[in-house]
Amino acid sequence: MIDPYAPAPPGTPPSWRAPARIPVRQATGRFLVLAGVFVCAACGLVYELELVALASYLTGDSVTQASVVLSVMVFAMGIGSLAAKRLRRHAAAAFGAVEATLALVGGCSAMALYAVFAWTGDWGGLCAGGPRWLLVAFSLAIGLLIGAEIPLLMELIQRIRRQDAGGAVADLFAADYVGALVGGLAFPFLLLPFLGQLTGALLTGAVNVIAGGALVLGLFRRDLTRCARRLMLVANLAVLGILAGAAVLVDDFERAARQAVYGRDVRVALQTDVQEVVLTGGTDGRPLDLFLDGRLRVSGDDERRYHEALVHPAMNGPHARVLILGGGDGLAAREVLRHPGVRRVDVVELDAEMVRLAGRDPALSALNGHAYDDPRVHVTTADAFRWLRGAPTAAYDVVISDLPDPGITAGTKLYSQEFYGLARRALADGGRLTVHAGPVTSRPRVFWTVDTTIRAAGLHTAPYRVAGRDSTSDWGFVLAAPESAPPLDPDRRAPTPRLTGLSPSTLVHPRY
Incomplete structure (x- = not known):
């Protein structure tokens, strides 16, 4: 009988089916x-x-x-x-x-x-x-x-x-x-x-x-x-x-x-718990650019066109109490504080490091007008959807949704009917909601889906757009209010450049 545990000749591997000769039990x-x-x-x-x-x-x-x-x-x-x-x-x-x-x-x-x-x-x-x-x-x-x-x-x-x-x-x-x-x-x-x-x-x-x-x-x-x-x-x-x-x-x-x-002008590169934040420029006369997870979020050359179009149409009416969802860079808060009569601005931002950077970085804090130094501005670190679930009813005259692009899958819930229903509940009588709805020219289906979703939440809407630096870029927004509110006019309070109101006939409007 052959002993399967007997030593094999030197240099010869054991048989495939033989028990392994291991040095432990x-x-x-x-x-x-x-x-x-x-x-x-x-x-x-x-x-x-x-x-x-x-x-x-x-x-x-x-x-x-x-x-x-x-x-x-x-x-x-x-x-x-x-x-x-x-x-x-x-x-x-x-x-x-x-x-x-x-x-x-x-x-x-x-x-x-x-x-x-x-x-x-x-x-x-x-x-x-x-x-x-x-x-x-x-x-x-x-x-x-x-x-x-x-x-x-x-x-x-x-x-x-x-x-x-x-x-x-x-x-x-x-x-x-x-x-x-x-x-x-x-x-x-x-x-x-x-x-x-x-x-x-x-x-x-x-x-x-x-x-x-x-x-x-x-x-x-x-x-x-x-x-x-x-x-x-x-x-x-x-x-x-x-x-x-x-x-x-x-x-x-x-x-x-x-x-x-990003080019050789990278000045700040920060990996937070939420995202990667990169700042370029902002010194020696160079424009400041803010990238979040590799995507250009703020361009110092034309950010005012975006934030003025986002904020000012919603401020046409009572605006003592303002809620900003997102907007951790402080630029939307800067535009809100330009209006007299603002008593309180609540900013709900998921990334605390983004808020800290916006308050401490010299170039970014100068760009946002040191908005976080204003005692009327109060910051809460939270997910906007979860925060709205516990938000007080009819507490705000204006709600501004300055959230990531609606085309990003991870932020889908922030463009849902449930989300807009919660935002509507937070609005006071006669209040207004404004939403960044993505580019209109390049992604009309996404834009009109946002508009339709807001209307499904019981709000009447006034969609509009503002052109970017060139003819191929733009930003789309939706101004909304409860159906009992008076008609909306996005262009009334908007500074330059002039906003362009939209209707289903303006661009391709897909069937739903």
Whole structure:
């Protein structure tokens, strides 16, 4: 009878079906394999969330990006699982190679995506607006590697001690799902706020390669030839070196990437709990530009056209009590304070750091007229939708909605019928609501959808627009009031430039 635990000839890997010769007891070995499953699952989910977050940041359409990443990765995981069947004879070596490759690809994915976007302006690698092939490529590669993990780990844990397939699958998937939970929570609450997207991905890759290498070289080292052990050790150290080198250079990389995206005039770059805030210019006579999550939110050259059009039409009437939803930059508050008779201005802003920057940055605070130094201005850090739920009834003469563009999926609830119903409840008799509804010329369907939604909330509306710096850009707004209020005239209180009232016949008005 052949002893399966007898030493194999030097340089010869053991039989595929022979029990693994591990340096610890079987129970300890199984625990270490399940711990490896836990860590690998956590890392895999972090890579997945990293791709979704970065793609959403670069394009703004979080639903589409999440759908692309998740669907491609799940598909690729299935293909990876099938492909791993051919590697089971060399499960230990294959698993080590998969983890080293996954750590390198997943750890560097965020930096690669951001680099392509920063230096080409089109991270899809094709024409602007075309398919995002780079995102698909990373999703596919990471999905293939993650999918290959479970079959290989199943083979390794079965080689420690054979058990029925159902029990082994239950153990592996329990560790896998718990690891995914930890990774899913660690990404938004630890990695993203404390390390940022790029460093967080690199650290995850380092954890991944250490866990995979330690499991194979420590527990299953006897399954490898001496040459294979040396090769795997060198490969893991090389991956760690690449990730560590990238981590050391990440600050310089981000600085260079920001300059490629925003120009060399970047003065403030701040990652808050809510968004990335970048300020350019504002000194030596250069106009101040404010970018939120990569999108130009305030341009010093023409911001007055936007904020005057947003605020002044709503101030035609009683305006002692004004509520501003959003507007953390203080520019809408500046226009409100220009009107005599204003007694109180409540600003509800989600990002406290944005408000702090607007009050302390010399250029931005000068642009907003030091609005936050006015004792009539009171700031509340809260989500506008949730805050309106508890807002007092009929407490405001004017409500100004200066929120992110309605085309951004993440802000959909702020342009819903429920939201406008809550805003209507906060209005006093004869009060007025004004809403930033996005560009009219380039996205008429979005604009008219906002107008229709406001009317569905029981308000009558007066849509209007103001031209931007060139003939191809504009801003659209909707002035609204309860149906019992007198007719609205957006142009009456508007300073230059003159506003253009709109009707369904003015632009393409889709059927609903």
